Amino acid sequence: MIKLEADLHTHTIASTHAYSTITENCNFAREHGIKAIAMTDHAMLMPDAPHCWHYHNLKILPRTINGVVVLKGAEANIVDYEGNIDIDEETLSYLEWVVASYHKYTCTPSTVDEHTKGYLKIAENPVVDIIGHPTTAMFEYDMEKCVKKFKEYNKIVEINESSILYKKGSRNNALELMKLCKKHGVYISIDSDAHFHELVGQAPQAIEMAESIGFPQELIINSDWDKLRDFIVAKKPDLDL
Numbered sequence: 001m002i003k004l005e006a007d008l009h010t011h012t013i014a015s016t017h018a019y020s021t022i023t024e025n026c027n028f029a030r031e032h033g034i035k036a037i038a039m040t041d042h043a044m045l046m047p048d049a050p051h052c053w054h055y056h057n058l059k060i061l062p063r064t065i066n067g068v069v070v071l072k073g074a075e076a077n078i079v080d081y082e083g084n085i086d087i088d089e090e091t092l093s094y095l096e097w098v099v100a101s102y103h104k105y106t107c108t109p110s111t112v113d114e115h116t117k118g119y120l121k122i123a124e125n126p127v128v129d130i131i132g133h134p135t136t137a138m139f140e141y142d143m144e145k146c147v148k149k150f151k152e153y154n155k156i157v158e159i160n161e162s163s164i165l166y167k168k169g170s171r172n173n174a175l176e177l178m179k180l181c182k183k184h185g186v187y188i189s190i191d192s193d194a195h196f197h198e199l200v201g202q203a204p205q206a207i208e209m210a211e212s213i214g215f216p217q218e219l220i221i222n223s224d225w226d227k228l229r230d231f232i233v234a235k236k237p238d239l240d241l
């Protein structure tokens with residue numbers, strides 16, 4: 001049975017369509033065996049994003065809240081098919097963790113070729129840590145080509161429980177994506193994308209799918225906090241994790 005020890009994509013009330021505080025998220029996480037969470041509220045171009053000061057002040061948060069490690073991050077919007085996101089240099093300097101996602105509100109869906117080019121370019125963007133919900137039906141792309149590139153550039157591929165639950169087409173795409181990550185030995189992270197604290201670290205649908213295809217636990221980077229921490233520190237040696 002796959003168990004998760006970290007959740008690398010969560011929202012707080014700083015995104016206005018989310019409903020819990022960072023403290024509530026951490027308390028729920030601790031009670032459910034989650035040792036670390038990334039706090040990844042929406043970046044600036046999203047209609048419900050916080051002011052940039054939200055990111056500039058993240059330094060005042062402690063490393064752990066009620067025993068849970070907090071990675072101070074953002075869910076960036078991929079804004080084009082050239083590998084760009086909507087976070088400026090100064091704001092990036094305050095961030096420890098960047099999820100990069102396509103959203104129809106901040107990038108107009110185009111062709112499969114364009115989406116593929118976009119993901120290949122975002123793989124090369126050094127500030128991006130994890131590819132957020134790359135299962136969205138309206139941003140279809142050449143998965144195998146991109147999965148190989150994500151591996152080459154040390155990006156984690158996200159399997160997003162909220163997308164599986166609420167976004168049409170995401171379930172089938174997530175299954176296909178997991179099969180390709182298994183085939184090519186690419187790290188995935190099974191994340192909640194929680195918008196309410198009781199969802200933090202919870203991904204029963206994604207876990208069931210992973211188990212149904214015998215997805216190797218050692219490739220689920222957030223199933224082992226020690227392993228994930230080593231991965232992050234290798235990439236960001238200055239982080240005091």
Ligand SMILES: [Zn+2]
Nearest residue numbers: 075101132133
């Ligand atoms: Zn998203």
Ligand SMILES: [Zn+2]
Nearest residue numbers: 009011075193
């Ligand atoms: Zn999100």
